[in-house]
Amino acid sequence: MSPTNEPSSRRTSQTGYALRSVRRALVGGLGNARRLLGQLAARLWTFIRPVIDVVGPAGWLALGGAALALILGGALGWMELSFIGVTLVAAFVIAVAFVFGRSSFAVLIELNPHRVVAGQRALGRMLVRNTAERNALPVRMELPVGDGLAEFLIPSLPPGGEQEELFAVPTERRAVIVAGPAVSVRGDQLGLLRRAVRWTEPVELFVHPVTTRLASSAAGLVRDLEGEVTKTITDNDISFHALRAYQPGDALRNVHWRTTARTGQLMVRQFEETRRTQLTVVHTTERDHYADEEEFELAISVTASLALQVIRDGTRLNVVTEERPLRTSTPTTLLDDSSRLLGVEGAYPSLRDFARDTTKRLSPPSVAMIVAGSTLPLAELRSVTTLFGLDTMTIAFRVECGASSRVGAVSGITVLTVGTLDDLPKLLRRVHR
Known part of the structure; x- marks a missing residue:
């Protein structure tokens, strides 16, 4: 390159460097501006969100209808539409007066008892106390109980005044029923505006499955196996x-x-x-393995009855399901976990895959029990037996509501058909003999 071109090349290089510096500065400035705008938007949303949350679906509908009516009424010259818009705006303004007011309450939610068996009666109590130094205005309290909603009208309370409300908890079926949180609600009768304040945390009520008392641990199987020389x-x-x-x-x-x-x-x-006894219960909650909901609940009652007796006898026990293993440290923890069991769909390709995956980290059992419904093919029950050693005794409980309870053997596995929970102790005695 000739010497005369050197200044020109230097100027070109300096110009490129300057342009790149300007571009970097612009990109950095835009990034900082975006971050600043994001922070401002977040703070603004934090400020206006409590106000927006007060407006209910009916309120937004009223505001939208008022805006549309006023625009169309002004554009088309229809006084009727303008009157409708003004009426909706007036209703919204009047509703604002209903949400004003501040209360200070101490709210207590109690369930008695905290644990019941399905079908037993359970009651709840809500105690509201005014902790302010002035009279509290009347307020409506809402308390979700399970799938329902209990509403109580709390009258005006003087400083330190209390109001007690009682309610019944539905316990017809096994479940974990959540009561709460208790929420005070202020708003207009049309539901345009609604201001809710939360006062308590949710409280759980465990509705345990129905169980039956068994005469001996695993029908004597555990006691017979304990101490056997291999x-x-x-x-x-x-x-x-x-x-x-x-x-x-x-x-x-x-x-x-x-x-x-x-x-x-x-x-x-x-x-x-x-031999030291280790009992494993494989309980499937796959919905396709049960004919109906009643059969599903009966299977849980069978598993809970077996596990309770084994725990009382001090034998090592594992109970596995598709979602989680059940805690077996005490009868109460087992029943609490049994109350949480829900049906699953398509969790595992087969019963054998489920049993292999959930028991592979457990100690080899001396007795394995499989609990399933009437729609599960017997071939799948037989396939599970190959997962355990030759010294393992395998028993399958096939639940079929209303069927004749009986004991049978299919390819080396003992199959107990359970028609009612009351038949379970008799079936286990027959297996022992």
Whole structure:
């Protein structure tokens, strides 16, 4: 390149650098402006949202109708439309007066009892106390209870005054019923404006499934299996099997000193493993496996009855479902989790996939129980038995409401058909015999 072109190239390079600097400054400025506008919009929304939330669907409809009527009335010269618009605006302005007023309450929600069996009676109490230093204006309290809504009109209360309201809780079916939160509502009779203030947190009522008392743990199966000697050889148990030469790492407490002294070589004891009972209940909540809702609830009652008796006897227990394993530390925690069970759809391709996935991290069971509905094919029940060892006893409970309760055997698996919950103790006694 000739020397005469060098100044021109330098000027071109400087111009490009300046343009890039300006572009970067503009991009940075636009980014800062966007962030500033976003922060301003967030603060503005935080300020106006409580005001907008007061307007109900009827209020927005009234405002929209008023605007449309006034515009059309002015454009077309129709006094009737203008009158309708003015009337809607007046109704909205009058409704504003109903939402003013400040209250200070202490609200207590109590359920008695907190846990019931399906069908038993449960009552609730709401106590409202005025904590302000002046009289409280009348207010309407709303209390969601399950799928319903209880409404109470609280009269004007003097400072420190209290108002008690009682309500019944529907407990016909197993569920976890949430009462609350209690909300005070101010607004007009047309529902244009509505200002709600929350005073309490939700309270849960556990409606436990109906259960039946069983005569013995797992119909005597657990007690019969407990302590049974197996063919597995172990270094730590109570059933003596044989002696073998000492190996590094063996516990010194297992050394047989008399034989060691006689042979001159360290000898240790070996034992036959004694069976320790581990019971696993595989409960499917797949809706397709049950004929109707009544059958689904009966299956939960069967599982809860079996698990309760096993827990009372102190036997190790696992109960698995598609959604979560049930807690089995105490009868109360088991029943609470049973109250939360809901039906699922398409959680696993098959019952075997469900059982394999939920039990693969559990200890091998000595007794496996499968609880399912009447629409589940027997072939799927048989397929689950291959997941457990040969020493595992597998029992299937096939729930079919109204059917004749009976005990049968299908390809090495014992199948109990349960028609009613009252038949469960008799069926288990027959299996034990």
